[in-house]
Amino acid sequence: MPSIEVNGKSYETDEEGYLINLADWNTDVANFIAQQESLNMTDNHWEVVNFLREYYEEYQIAPAVRVLTKAIGKKFGPDKGNSQYLYELFPYGPGKQACKIAGLPKPTGCI
Amino acid sequence: MLHIINKSPLGNNSLDSCLRAAGSGDILLIEDAVYAATKGNSMEGRVREAMSRLKIYVLLPDLEARGLADRIIEGVSKVEYGGFVDLVAANKNCQSWL
Protein backbone atom coordinates (compact mmCIF):
# COMPACT_ATOMS: atom_id res chain seq x y z
CA MET A 1 0.00 0.00 0.00
CA PRO A 2 1.32 3.51 -0.81
CA SER A 3 2.25 5.78 2.04
CA ILE A 4 3.59 9.24 2.79
CA GLU A 5 6.24 10.10 5.32
CA VAL A 6 5.87 13.14 7.55
CA ASN A 7 8.24 13.95 10.44
CA GLY A 8 9.71 10.48 10.22
CA LYS A 9 6.34 8.80 10.58
CA SER A 10 4.70 6.78 7.83
CA TYR A 11 1.00 7.17 6.93
CA GLU A 12 -0.92 4.81 4.66
CA THR A 13 -2.74 6.29 1.69
CA ASP A 14 -4.74 4.91 -1.21
CA GLU A 15 -3.53 5.01 -4.83
CA GLU A 16 -4.67 8.62 -5.18
CA GLY A 17 -3.06 9.83 -1.97
CA TYR A 18 -6.09 9.91 0.33
CA LEU A 19 -5.29 8.94 3.92
CA ILE A 20 -6.56 5.47 4.83
CA ASN A 21 -7.06 6.18 8.52
CA LEU A 22 -9.03 9.25 9.43
CA ALA A 23 -7.38 9.33 12.83
CA ASP A 24 -3.90 9.69 11.25
CA TRP A 25 -4.64 13.28 10.32
CA ASN A 26 -2.85 16.25 11.87
CA THR A 27 -1.87 19.69 10.61
CA ASP A 28 1.62 18.54 9.59
CA VAL A 29 0.13 15.79 7.46
CA ALA A 30 -2.30 18.31 5.98
CA ASN A 31 0.53 20.69 5.12
CA PHE A 32 2.52 17.86 3.58
CA ILE A 33 -0.38 16.77 1.35
CA ALA A 34 -1.01 20.40 0.39
CA GLN A 35 2.61 20.77 -0.60
CA GLN A 36 2.34 17.67 -2.78
CA GLU A 37 -0.64 19.35 -4.42
CA SER A 38 1.46 22.52 -4.88
CA LEU A 39 -0.82 24.47 -2.57
CA ASN A 40 0.27 27.02 -0.03
CA MET A 41 -2.11 26.77 2.89
CA THR A 42 -3.57 30.17 3.89
CA ASP A 43 -6.16 30.93 6.54
CA ASN A 44 -8.80 30.69 3.83
CA HIS A 45 -7.63 27.19 2.92
CA TRP A 46 -7.70 26.13 6.57
CA GLU A 47 -11.19 27.51 6.96
CA VAL A 48 -12.44 25.12 4.27
CA VAL A 49 -10.36 22.17 5.48
CA ASN A 50 -11.52 22.59 9.07
CA PHE A 51 -15.10 22.99 7.89
CA LEU A 52 -14.82 19.71 5.98
CA ARG A 53 -13.54 17.91 9.04
CA GLU A 54 -16.40 19.25 11.13
CA TYR A 55 -18.87 18.25 8.45
CA TYR A 56 -17.46 14.73 8.35
CA GLU A 57 -17.51 14.47 12.13
CA GLU A 58 -21.19 15.35 12.16
CA TYR A 59 -22.48 13.42 9.13
CA GLN A 60 -19.84 10.72 8.51
CA ILE A 61 -19.47 11.63 4.82
CA ALA A 62 -17.48 14.11 2.78
CA PRO A 63 -20.02 16.48 1.19
CA ALA A 64 -20.54 16.76 -2.57
CA VAL A 65 -19.12 20.01 -3.95
CA ARG A 66 -22.57 21.49 -4.44
CA VAL A 67 -23.48 20.72 -0.84
CA LEU A 68 -20.15 22.02 0.45
CA THR A 69 -20.53 25.28 -1.48
CA LYS A 70 -23.98 25.86 -0.07
CA ALA A 71 -22.92 25.00 3.47
CA ILE A 72 -19.85 27.25 3.29
CA GLY A 73 -22.07 30.08 2.05
CA LYS A 74 -24.40 29.56 4.97
CA LYS A 75 -21.58 29.66 7.49
CA PHE A 76 -19.11 32.17 6.02
CA GLY A 77 -21.28 34.25 3.68
CA PRO A 78 -21.90 34.46 -0.07
CA ASP A 79 -18.39 35.78 -0.81
CA LYS A 80 -17.08 32.34 0.11
CA GLY A 81 -20.08 30.20 -0.72
CA ASN A 82 -19.49 30.12 -4.45
CA SER A 83 -17.58 27.77 -6.68
CA GLN A 84 -15.28 30.46 -8.12
CA TYR A 85 -13.89 31.24 -4.67
CA LEU A 86 -13.52 27.56 -3.76
CA TYR A 87 -11.86 26.65 -7.07
CA GLU A 88 -9.42 29.54 -6.66
CA LEU A 89 -8.37 28.03 -3.34
CA PHE A 90 -8.38 24.45 -4.62
CA PRO A 91 -7.86 24.51 -8.40
CA TYR A 92 -8.29 20.75 -8.80
CA GLY A 93 -11.65 20.86 -7.12
CA PRO A 94 -12.68 21.72 -3.56
CA GLY A 95 -14.17 18.26 -3.13
CA LYS A 96 -11.23 16.26 -4.29
CA GLN A 97 -8.31 18.40 -3.21
CA ALA A 98 -9.63 19.89 0.04
CA CYS A 99 -10.92 16.50 1.19
CA LYS A 100 -7.51 14.98 0.57
CA ILE A 101 -5.83 17.68 2.67
CA ALA A 102 -8.51 17.27 5.33
CA GLY A 103 -7.69 13.56 5.54
CA LEU A 104 -11.18 12.54 4.42
CA PRO A 105 -12.25 9.99 1.82
CA LYS A 106 -13.19 11.25 -1.63
CA PRO A 107 -16.76 12.62 -1.61
CA THR A 108 -19.42 10.05 -2.45
CA GLY A 109 -20.37 10.40 -6.08
CA CYS A 110 -17.22 12.31 -6.95
CA ILE A 111 -15.73 10.83 -10.11
CA MET B 1 -28.11 -27.43 22.47
CA LEU B 2 -27.47 -23.90 21.18
CA HIS B 3 -29.59 -22.28 18.50
CA ILE B 4 -28.14 -19.20 16.79
CA ILE B 5 -30.35 -16.78 14.89
CA ASN B 6 -28.99 -13.91 12.81
CA LYS B 7 -32.06 -12.73 10.85
CA SER B 8 -34.65 -10.16 11.83
CA PRO B 9 -37.77 -11.93 13.20
CA LEU B 10 -40.07 -9.76 11.09
CA GLY B 11 -38.22 -10.11 7.81
CA ASN B 12 -37.52 -13.81 7.85
CA ASN B 13 -38.97 -16.98 9.41
CA SER B 14 -35.74 -18.27 11.02
CA LEU B 15 -36.73 -17.40 14.58
CA ASP B 16 -40.22 -18.68 13.94
CA SER B 17 -38.92 -22.04 12.73
CA CYS B 18 -36.48 -22.26 15.61
CA LEU B 19 -39.14 -21.57 18.23
CA ARG B 20 -41.39 -24.16 16.60
CA ALA B 21 -38.69 -26.82 16.67
CA ALA B 22 -36.62 -26.16 19.78
CA GLY B 23 -37.87 -27.86 22.93
CA SER B 24 -35.18 -26.77 25.35
CA GLY B 25 -31.68 -25.33 25.44
CA ASP B 26 -30.23 -21.95 24.58
CA ILE B 27 -31.04 -19.44 21.88
CA LEU B 28 -28.52 -16.74 20.97
CA LEU B 29 -29.76 -13.75 18.97
CA ILE B 30 -27.06 -12.01 16.92
CA GLU B 31 -26.86 -9.48 14.05
CA ASP B 32 -30.36 -8.55 12.78
CA ALA B 33 -31.95 -11.14 15.08
CA VAL B 34 -31.30 -8.88 18.09
CA TYR B 35 -34.50 -7.01 17.19
CA ALA B 36 -36.36 -10.04 18.57
CA ALA B 37 -34.99 -9.18 22.03
CA THR B 38 -36.63 -5.74 22.08
CA LYS B 39 -39.82 -4.66 23.78
CA GLY B 40 -42.67 -3.59 21.54
CA ASN B 41 -41.60 -5.79 18.66
CA SER B 42 -44.56 -7.83 17.46
CA MET B 43 -42.61 -11.03 18.20
CA GLU B 44 -42.30 -10.06 21.88
CA GLY B 45 -45.15 -12.32 22.95
CA ARG B 46 -43.67 -15.36 21.21
CA VAL B 47 -40.25 -14.66 22.69
CA ARG B 48 -41.64 -14.27 26.22
CA GLU B 49 -43.61 -17.48 25.85
CA ALA B 50 -40.48 -19.34 24.66
CA MET B 51 -38.55 -18.15 27.70
CA SER B 52 -40.39 -20.68 29.87
CA ARG B 53 -38.55 -23.53 28.15
CA LEU B 54 -35.53 -21.89 26.49
CA LYS B 55 -32.84 -19.59 27.79
CA ILE B 56 -32.50 -16.58 25.51
CA TYR B 57 -29.31 -14.58 25.02
CA VAL B 58 -28.62 -11.51 22.92
CA LEU B 59 -25.29 -10.26 21.63
CA LEU B 60 -24.98 -6.80 23.18
CA PRO B 61 -22.66 -5.14 20.61
CA ASP B 62 -25.21 -5.94 17.89
CA LEU B 63 -28.02 -4.47 19.99
CA GLU B 64 -26.00 -1.31 20.70
CA ALA B 65 -25.18 -0.89 17.01
CA ARG B 66 -28.89 -0.79 16.29
CA GLY B 67 -29.65 1.75 19.01
CA LEU B 68 -31.82 -0.57 21.10
CA ALA B 69 -29.71 -1.57 24.10
CA ASP B 70 -32.15 0.23 26.42
CA ARG B 71 -35.16 -1.71 25.20
CA ILE B 72 -34.28 -5.30 25.99
CA ILE B 73 -37.04 -7.67 27.17
CA GLU B 74 -36.62 -8.55 30.89
CA GLY B 75 -35.16 -12.02 31.30
CA VAL B 76 -33.14 -12.00 28.08
CA SER B 77 -29.43 -12.24 28.97
CA LYS B 78 -26.86 -9.95 27.40
CA VAL B 79 -23.56 -11.43 26.25
CA GLU B 80 -20.40 -9.97 24.71
CA TYR B 81 -18.27 -11.82 22.15
CA GLY B 82 -16.55 -13.76 24.93
CA GLY B 83 -19.94 -14.94 26.17
CA PHE B 84 -20.78 -16.05 22.64
CA VAL B 85 -17.72 -18.28 22.66
CA ASP B 86 -18.59 -19.61 26.12
CA LEU B 87 -22.08 -20.55 24.94
CA VAL B 88 -20.72 -22.44 21.95
CA ALA B 89 -18.20 -24.23 24.19
CA ALA B 90 -20.78 -25.08 26.84
CA ASN B 91 -23.23 -26.70 24.44
CA LYS B 92 -22.70 -30.12 22.88
CA ASN B 93 -23.96 -28.94 19.50
CA CYS B 94 -25.23 -25.90 17.70
CA GLN B 95 -27.71 -25.08 14.94
CA SER B 96 -27.39 -21.81 13.03
CA TRP B 97 -30.77 -20.92 11.54
CA LEU B 98 -29.30 -19.08 8.56
Place this chain on the structure above:
Amino acid sequence: MSEVKKFMFVNRKAPYGTIYALESLEVVLITAAFDQDVSLAFLDDGVYQLKKSQQTKGIETKNFSPTYRALEGYDVEKLYVEKESLEARGLTEEDLLVDVTVLSSKEMGALMDEQDVVLSF
Protein backbone atom coordinates in the same frame (compact mmCIF):
# COMPACT_ATOMS: atom_id res chain seq x y z
CA MET C 1 -31.72 19.38 -18.51
CA SER C 2 -34.49 16.95 -19.40
CA GLU C 3 -37.71 16.86 -17.41
CA VAL C 4 -37.60 16.09 -13.72
CA LYS C 5 -38.61 12.56 -12.82
CA LYS C 6 -39.94 11.21 -9.57
CA PHE C 7 -37.53 8.74 -8.00
CA MET C 8 -38.41 6.71 -4.94
CA PHE C 9 -35.95 4.63 -2.94
CA VAL C 10 -37.74 1.88 -1.06
CA ASN C 11 -35.82 0.71 2.02
CA ARG C 12 -36.99 -2.52 3.64
CA LYS C 13 -33.87 -3.93 5.33
CA ALA C 14 -32.35 -3.38 8.74
CA PRO C 15 -28.92 -1.71 8.87
CA TYR C 16 -25.64 -3.65 9.39
CA GLY C 17 -26.99 -7.22 9.01
CA THR C 18 -26.93 -6.78 5.24
CA ILE C 19 -25.39 -4.16 2.96
CA TYR C 20 -28.71 -2.96 1.47
CA ALA C 21 -29.23 0.04 3.78
CA LEU C 22 -25.77 1.50 3.21
CA GLU C 23 -25.88 0.82 -0.54
CA SER C 24 -29.23 2.57 -0.83
CA LEU C 25 -27.95 5.59 1.08
CA GLU C 26 -24.92 5.88 -1.19
CA VAL C 27 -27.04 5.70 -4.33
CA VAL C 28 -29.36 8.35 -2.88
CA LEU C 29 -26.42 10.69 -2.30
CA ILE C 30 -25.20 10.19 -5.85
CA THR C 31 -28.68 10.59 -7.34
CA ALA C 32 -29.08 13.85 -5.42
CA ALA C 33 -26.58 15.43 -7.83
CA PHE C 34 -28.99 15.02 -10.76
CA ASP C 35 -31.68 17.41 -9.55
CA GLN C 36 -34.50 14.92 -9.68
CA ASP C 37 -37.51 14.65 -7.41
CA VAL C 38 -36.18 12.14 -4.88
CA SER C 39 -38.11 10.57 -2.04
CA LEU C 40 -37.19 7.85 0.42
CA ALA C 41 -39.64 5.30 1.76
CA PHE C 42 -38.96 3.21 4.85
CA LEU C 43 -41.02 0.07 5.36
CA ASP C 44 -40.70 -3.18 7.29
CA ASP C 45 -37.23 -3.53 8.87
CA GLY C 46 -36.12 -0.49 6.86
CA VAL C 47 -37.55 1.73 9.60
CA TYR C 48 -34.76 0.48 11.88
CA GLN C 49 -32.27 2.40 9.70
CA LEU C 50 -33.54 5.63 11.23
CA LYS C 51 -33.42 4.53 14.89
CA LYS C 52 -31.69 7.04 17.16
CA SER C 53 -28.58 6.32 19.28
CA GLN C 54 -26.89 3.66 17.14
CA GLN C 55 -23.47 2.79 18.60
CA THR C 56 -21.37 0.62 16.32
CA LYS C 57 -18.04 0.59 18.16
CA GLY C 58 -18.69 -2.91 19.44
CA ILE C 59 -19.24 -4.41 15.99
CA GLU C 60 -16.38 -2.43 14.41
CA THR C 61 -18.59 -1.22 11.59
CA LYS C 62 -19.06 2.35 10.42
CA ASN C 63 -22.12 3.99 11.94
CA PHE C 64 -23.77 5.57 8.91
CA SER C 65 -26.92 6.69 10.70
CA PRO C 66 -25.67 10.33 11.07
CA THR C 67 -25.60 10.54 7.27
CA TYR C 68 -29.42 10.48 7.12
CA ARG C 69 -29.25 13.89 8.79
CA ALA C 70 -27.09 15.18 5.91
CA LEU C 71 -29.81 14.42 3.34
CA GLU C 72 -31.48 17.78 3.93
CA GLY C 73 -28.31 19.52 2.73
CA TYR C 74 -28.53 17.39 -0.42
CA ASP C 75 -32.10 18.68 -0.94
CA VAL C 76 -33.48 15.23 -0.22
CA GLU C 77 -36.27 16.22 2.12
CA LYS C 78 -39.04 13.73 1.44
CA LEU C 79 -38.71 10.89 3.90
CA TYR C 80 -41.73 8.66 4.37
CA VAL C 81 -42.15 5.99 7.02
CA GLU C 82 -44.92 3.43 7.10
CA LYS C 83 -46.97 3.61 10.28
CA GLU C 84 -47.71 -0.11 10.43
CA SER C 85 -44.00 -0.96 10.24
CA LEU C 86 -43.18 1.38 13.12
CA GLU C 87 -45.95 -0.07 15.26
CA ALA C 88 -44.93 -3.68 14.60
CA ARG C 89 -41.50 -2.78 16.00
CA GLY C 90 -42.63 -0.81 19.03
CA LEU C 91 -41.22 2.38 17.56
CA THR C 92 -42.64 5.89 17.34
CA GLU C 93 -41.65 8.99 15.40
CA GLU C 94 -39.70 10.17 18.48
CA ASP C 95 -37.38 7.17 18.12
CA LEU C 96 -36.20 8.38 14.72
CA LEU C 97 -33.16 10.57 14.12
CA VAL C 98 -34.66 12.69 11.32
CA ASP C 99 -37.99 14.38 10.65
CA VAL C 100 -40.21 12.11 8.60
CA THR C 101 -43.75 11.94 7.31
CA VAL C 102 -45.59 8.93 8.68
CA LEU C 103 -47.98 7.33 6.18
CA SER C 104 -50.44 4.45 6.33
CA SER C 105 -49.77 1.43 4.11
CA LYS C 106 -52.45 2.62 1.69
CA GLU C 107 -50.97 6.11 1.44
CA MET C 108 -47.52 4.63 0.94
CA GLY C 109 -48.82 2.40 -1.83
CA ALA C 110 -50.46 5.35 -3.57
CA LEU C 111 -47.26 7.39 -3.34
CA MET C 112 -45.27 4.50 -4.80
CA ASP C 113 -47.76 4.31 -7.63
CA GLU C 114 -47.08 7.96 -8.56
CA GLN C 115 -43.37 7.44 -9.14
CA ASP C 116 -41.58 7.34 -12.48
CA VAL C 117 -38.77 5.21 -11.10
CA VAL C 118 -38.77 2.98 -8.02
CA LEU C 119 -35.45 1.65 -6.71
CA SER C 120 -35.79 -1.26 -4.32
CA PHE C 121 -33.44 -2.09 -1.47
